[in-house]
Amino acid sequence: MTVKIKNFPGTSLSEQDIADGKVLSLHDSMHADFGWDTGVAIGRYLAALKEGVILGAHCRHCRKTVVPPRQVCEWCYRPMSDYVPLQDTGIVNTFSLCYVTWDVQRITKPEIPAVIEIDGASPLNGILHKLGEIDPQEVRIGMRVKAVWKPIAERLGAITDILYFSPILEEHP
Amino acid sequence: MSKRKVAVVGAGMTRFVRRAQETGKELSWQAVRMALDSCEMTMDDIEAVCLGTAPDAFDGVHMKGEYLSDGAGAWRKPYMRSYVGGGTGVFVPIQAWYHIASGLFDVCLVVAEEKMSSYYPHAQAAFLTIFDHTTERPLKPNLLWIFALEMNRYMQTYGISKADIARVAVKNKRNAADHPCALLGDKNITVEDVLNSEVLAWPVNRLDVSPVTDGAVALVLAAEHVAKRITDKPVWIEGVGWSLDTAHWTNRDLAYPRYVEYAARMAYEMAGIKEPRKEIHIVEPYDPFDYKELHHLEGLLLADRGQAPQLVADGVTLRNGNMPVCPSGGLLGVGNPIAAAGLMKIAELFWQLRGEAGARQVPGHPKRGLAQAWGDLMQVGTVVIMGR
Numbered sequence: 001m002t003v004k005i006k007n008f009p010g011t012s013l014s015e016q017d018i019a020d021g022k023v024l025s026l027h028d029s030m031h032a033d034f035g036w037d038t039g040v041a042i043g044r045y046l047a048a049l050k051e052g053v054i055l056g057a058h059c060r061h062c063r064k065t066v067v068p069p070r071q072v073c074e075w076c077y078r079p080m081s082d083y084v085p086l087q088d089t090g091i092v093n094t095f096s097l098c099y100v101t102w103d104v105q106r107i108t109k110p111e112i113p114a115v116i117e118i119d120g121a122s123p124l125n126g127i128l129h130k131l132g133e134i135d136p137q138e139v140r141i142g143m144r145v146k147a148v149w150k151p152i153a154e155r156l157g158a159i160t161d162i163l164y165f166s167p168i169l170e171e172h173p
Numbered sequence: 174m175s176k177r178k179v180a181v182v183g184a185g186m187t188r189f190v191r192r193a194q195e196t197g198k199e200l201s202w203q204a205v206r207m208a209l210d211s212c213e214m215t216m217d218d219i220e221a222v223c224l225g226t227a228p229d230a231f232d233g234v235h236m237k238g239e240y241l242s243d244g245a246g247a248w249r250k251p252y253m254r255s256y257v258g259g260g261t262g263v264f265v266p267i268q269a270w271y272h273i274a275s276g277l278f279d280v281c282l283v284v285a286e287e288k289m290s291s292y293y294p295h296a297q298a299a300f301l302t303i304f305d306h307t308t309e310r311p312l313k314p315n316l317l318w319i320f321a322l323e324m325n326r327y328m329q330t331y332g333i334s335k336a337d338i339a340r341v342a343v344k345n346k347r348n349a350a351d352h353p354c355a356l357l358g359d360k361n362i363t364v365e366d367v368l369n370s371e372v373l374a375w376p377v378n379r380l381d382v383s384p385v386t387d388g389a390v391a392l393v394l395a396a397e398h399v400a401k402r403i404t405d406k407p408v409w410i411e412g413v414g415w416s417l418d419t420a421h422w423t424n425r426d427l428a429y430p431r432y433v434e435y436a437a438r439m440a441y442e443m444a445g446i447k448e449p450r451k452e453i454h455i456v457e458p459y460d461p462f463d464y465k466e467l468h469h470l471e472g473l474l475l476a477d478r479g480q481a482p483q484l485v486a487d488g489v490t491l492r493n494g495n496m497p498v499c500p501s502g503g504l505l506g507v508g509n510p511i512a513a514a515g516l517m518k519i520a521e522l523f524w525q526l527r528g529e530a531g532a533r534q535v536p537g538h539p540k541r542g543l544a545q546a547w548g549d550l551m552q553v554g555t556v557v558i559m560g561r
Contacts, residue, residue, distance in 0.1 A: 003531040008354050009203035010188035010388060011195060023194055027293070030233060036306050046307070066424055068308050074419055094329070094427060096321030098374040102313050104295040110375070113318045115326075115423045126423045128309050128318075141329045160311045 041069045044083055050157040052149055056121050058082045067121045086120035088147040089168065093117045093126050097136045110136050116145060116165055132164030144168045176274040180400035180407030181266075181559065183212030183393035184520040188354040189508030192290035193387035197232065198244030200389035201286045204513075205246050208282070208391035212403050219393075220278040221251040225265030225285040227258065227511035227548075230299040231292050245284040258303075259461065259548025260415070261285065262390075262515015263555040267413045269394045270557075279396045286389040287510035296385045303550055317374035317382075319551055323427045324376050324464045330428035331479030333467075335376055339367035340485045341463035342380050345499050348492055349506020351532035356386055356508035367463075383461045386508035390516040392523070406527045411541070411560045412446070414439030418552035425552075433472030433547060436554035440543070441474075444558045449474050453558070454539035455525055456496060457518035459546040460503040469545055470498065472554065497535045500525065515546035519557060526561045 018025050038046055041057065045068045048055035057069030060081040064073070069083055095114035099107055112131040117124060131139060132148065145165035155161040185207025187193070187200050195203070201224075209215060224245050226237050234240045238254030245252070257264045262285050269281035289296040300316035327333065342362075349358035362380075370380040400407040416435035419425055437449070446452045458469035467481035475496065476484055484490050490498035501507055501521035504514045522542035524530040541560040547553060 003529050005207070005353075008186065008188045009195070009207070010190055010193050010200060010354070012188070012190035013192045013194050015192075028233075034306075038307055042307050066421065068421075070421075074421070093423075094322045094326035096318055096325060096374045096376070097372075098315070098318060098321065099371075100315060100317065100373050102301050102315040103298040104315075113312070113314065113322065115322055115427070124424065124426055128304075128312065128314065128423050130312060141325065158311055159308050 041071045045069050046157040048085070049159065049161045050155045052088070052152070054086045054088050054118055054147070056084050056086045056118070058084045064122045065120065066125050067118050067127055084120070086118050090116040090118040090126065090145060090165070092131070092139065092141055092143045092145060093124065094141055095131060095139050112136060112139060114165070129159070129162060130164045131166065133166035177276055178397040179270050179273045179394055179410045180397065181392055181410065181519070181523045182395045182400050182403045182407055183208045183214065184391070184523045185211055186354055186390040186517060186520055187388050189356045189386045189388040189510055191356060191384065191386065193288065197286050197288040197389070198241055200288065200387065201241055201244035201284050201391070204389040204391040205282060205284055208393050212393050214393060214403070216246050218280055219246065219250065219282045220280050221272055222247040222282045222284065223265050223269040223272070224252065224254045225256070225261040225512040225516065226254065227256065227261055227287055228299060230302060231287070231289050231296055233291065241286055246282060257415070257548055257553045257555065259459065259511055260515065260546045260553040260555040261512040261548065262517070263519065263544055263546035263557055264415060265512065265516065266392060266394065266410070266519050266557060267415060267555065270410050270413055273394055273396050279399050281394045283392040283394060283516065284389065285512040285516035287513045288387045289385045289510060290387050317377055319422065320462050321374035321377045323551060324462065326427040327464055327468060328376060333479065333482050335368060336364055337482035337486065338464045338467065339364045339381070341460065341466045342367045342505050344485065344491060345460060345503040345505040348500055348533065349502025352502045352507050354388070355502050355506055356384055357506050358502060377462065381463045383504040383509035386510040386514070388508060388510035388513045390513045390520055392516065392519060406561065408523050408526045408559050408561050410557060412440035412442070412444030412558035414443070414556040416554050417549070420550050420552060422550050422552060429478060430468055430472035430547070430554065432552055433469055433545065433554035434474060436556040437473045437545070440556040440558050444560070446558070450496070453496070453541055453543045455500060455522060455535055455542035456498045457501060457503070457521055457542065457544040458498065459515065460499055460505050461509055463505060465547070466498065466503070469547065473543065473545060473556070492533065493536055500530070500533050500535050518544035518546070519559070522559045526559060
């Protein structure tokens with residue numbers, strides 16, 4: 001009945017209305033602190049990262065190798081058969097050049113988040129990470145990349161033990 | 174399985190604004206009041222209430238269903254809040270549909286509310302918690318990442334340009350200029366405006382994205398014997414479908430929304446639709462980003478893979494085209510108060526199929542429409558098919 005209705009409810013405010021005190025608003029901030037258990041499969045994934053290895057999981061029934069590893073196969077709902085070490089190389093499945101931070105602050109040098117298909121995992125099976133040591137304008141889908149690891153002494157068993165992935169320079173014979 | 178017929182008999186909505194003076198409860202109440210007035214019913218006629226609202230993190234309120242219950246008219250009634258991320262707005266009428274189709278109730282109220290403006294400094298930061306806390310969040314991701322990554326993969330897979338995609342934003346923002354509740358309607362916007370807007374996360378520019386919005390939408394659903402008593406123009410819910418893909422989103426094909434196809438096939442089968450491209454006259458796919466409209470048209474089997482941009486370029490998806498898409502103006506134009514935005518699409522089909530959409534009316538007396546929403550970690554699809 002939109003044609004019959006002329007006035008819709010809902011009153012639009014601007015930041016200025018609040019700054020000018022035309023309407024009242026109450027601010028409060030919550031502090032939330034959590035300690036997440038990594039669980040069995042991701043616990044092993046993180047422990048492997050500390051050793052400089054990207055770990056996947058293989059389902060013998062579905063013949064799929066996924067990364068990060070998990071306990072149950074999504075396709076057949078059987079337990080995953082094996083944990084398998086994968087390569088620390090892969091190809092860029094997709095990427096972005098991001099000029100805003102998570103809380104929408106502007107940055108001039110873009111971050112380069114990417115999905116990287118890890119060598120040794122099934123096709124299209126990748127992880128979210130970032131690219132580095134590359135001119136943002138040179139990044140291409142399909143580009144081969146390799147993990148750049150933190151020095152062993154600094155690794156914590158975290159996804160950030162990989163600093164970023166950087167392009168593998170092609171060798172000309 | 175025998176299912177009773179269910180119709181939408183009333184609809185109401187608030188204006189969609191960047192920041193509303195009203196609370197979420199007040200917005201809900203105003204949308205509900207309009208929906209009830211539109212079919213001359215009162216709260217006494219409502220047997221159960223279905224509420225849809227997106228993440229609690231926006232409001233900083235635990236259990237938003239309970240918080241909003243008085244505004245939604247839920248007191249002393251069976252009441253349930255459903256939540257499937259961005260897919261909520263099209264899922265919540267499905268919930269009311271099965272309440273009625275099953276014979277449990279004759280009349281249900283459907284309410285969808287969102288107030289995104291409360292989160293400071295920007296609602297986007299509330300989305301940080303959708304990423305895996307152990308394997309992704311330490312990378313400090315933001316919500317734009319996943320859309321930018323998916324859009325880039327879609328563009329690369331089919332050789333689609335940013336200009337091809339920007340035409341969707343232009344069409345929807347122009348359509349929204351005719352919507353009395355719209356936040357971002359603009360008759361004069363051009364493809365260049367979209368391409369020249371600020372780059373947020375390439376390939377996503379500011380005008381490729383729908384805005385943070387406050388608003389509410391409400392519908393009244395009724396069983397056949399009640400619907401025919403209330404109105405001579407009931408709009409029937411002919412098919413519903415929903416489906417979920419893996420939440421390990423970096424392990425799947427980002428160029429094609431398989432879960433939307435599964436949801437659509439479920440709905441087409443229920444509605445007896447064999448050739449959706451001929452039998453669906455209006456489409457309201459979910460368009461929080463312009464490429465998503467194209468992505469979803471392909472998932473809905475209304476365009477071949479990678480070919481949706483051609484439909485837009487050929488004018489097929491204009492309001493007076495062969496298959497109008499988002500004649501409301503969509504999320505890009507009317508606004509994106511998450512759950513309310515999805516339900517706005519159902520309300521739009523209701524008004525369009527009754528011939529009451531005013532300046533937005535699709536010509537040719539359309540008989541059947543489809544609305545779709547999508548959400549969670551880009552892996553839930555919800556579909557409703559309506560007809561008269």
